[in-house]
Amino acid sequence: xxxxxxxxxTRCCATVLxxxxxxxxxxxxxxxxxxxxxxxxxxxxxxxxVLGWVAPGQPTHLTEKDxxxxxxxxxxxxxxxxxxxxxxxxxxxxxxxxxxxxxWHAFGERYGSDLAYNAVRQTIAYGTSVVFREDxxxxxxxxxxxxxxxxxxxxxxxxxxxxxGSSQFSISAMSGVIGASAxxxxxxxxxxxxxxxIAENAGITIATTAGFNVLREFLLDILHRTK
Numbered sequence: 307x308x309x310x311x312x313x314x315x316t317r318c319c320a321t322v323l324x325x326x327x328x329x330x331x332x333x334x335x336x337x338x339x340x341x342x343x344x345x346x347x348x349x350x351x352x353x354x355x356v357l358g359w360v361a362p363g364q365p366t367h368l369t370e371k372d373x374x375x376x377x378x379x380x381x382x383x384x385x386x387x388x389x390x391x392x393x394x395x396x397x398x399x400x401x402x403x404x405x406x407x408x409x410w411h412a413f414g415e416r417y418g419s420d421l422a423y424n425a426v427r428q429t430i431a432y433g434t435s436v437v438f439r440e441d442x443x444x445x446x447x448x449x450x451x452x453x454x455x456x457x458x459x460x461x462x463x464x465x466x467x468x469x470x471g472s473s474q475f476s477i478s479a480m481s482g483v484i485g486a487s488a489x490x491x492x493x494x495x496x497x498x499x500x501x502x503x504i505a506e507n508a509g510i511t512i513a514t515t516a517g518f519n520v521l522r523e524f525l526l527d528i529l530h531r532t533k
Contacts, residue, residue, distance in 0.1 A: 360385060362446035362522050365467060370436070376443070377432040381425050390420040405495035423490045427511070431482030440466035440478045444519055446526075459523040463516040483511045 380386060394417035398408065406412045435442060445467070447458035466476035487508040491498045498507075 360522055360525065362444045362525075365445050365471075367469075368441045368443070368467075373432070373435065373441075377428055381428045386421070386424050390424060391417060393417075393420045403495045403497045405497060419490065419494065422493070423486050426489050427482040427486035429482075430485040431478045434478035434481045435466070438466075438477050439469055440476055441468070442466050442476055442479050444522055447523060455523050456520055459519040460516050462519050463512060483508050483515075487511065 397416045447455045
């Protein structure tokens with residue numbers, strides 16, 4: 307697999323850029339001084355909303371209602387909509403896939419394809435997680451130090467929590483990635499066909515998810531927030 311192709315891959319580049327840039331922008335949102343505030347009622351700031359979408363929490367019981375709501379947010383929420391739009395923009399810049407060319411029509415194809423890829427991935431993962439009772443939410447590490455926490459974030463890419471509190475290999479998460487990579491090759495151009503390209507897309511998705519997990523692990527530290 308070419309390292310250059312991986313580097314310019316749409317999803318990998320876009321997700322890392324958006325995930326890294328968005329919290330830093332939100333961190334600049336002016337905050338009201340509690341001493342001068344005329345209302346004692348707490349208000350939800352933009353940064354709190356971002357943290358609600360991406361910051362890791364502590365392990366809690368996952369109800370089926372919660373599972374479905376997470377599926378909807380992961381499929382059509384702000385993070386995938388913004389992330390896939392950025393992905394389409396970078397794909398346009400890199401002219402990947404080349405068969406789609408340039409122009410607004412090509413951008414629409416790329417954006418629609420990326421959204422469809424994510425929808426297929428989330429749908430397969432959701433259905434499989436119900437069957438195997440897997441919880442694929444990312445939970446903050448209880449460890450200290452950069453490398454122990456980083457290892458936890460990377461390992462969490464492949465791990466799911468079960469109702470008994472145990473952590474095992476996530477069948478649903480990996481099924482979603484592999485299934486979406488295979489199915490997207492059906493509507494994709496010729497350069498997306500074949501087992502090699504399917505494996506490459508799956509590998510890029512896994513690598514991007516792992517990188518995003520690392521960012522989430524340290525997000526509160528970056529924004530100087532407490533857990």
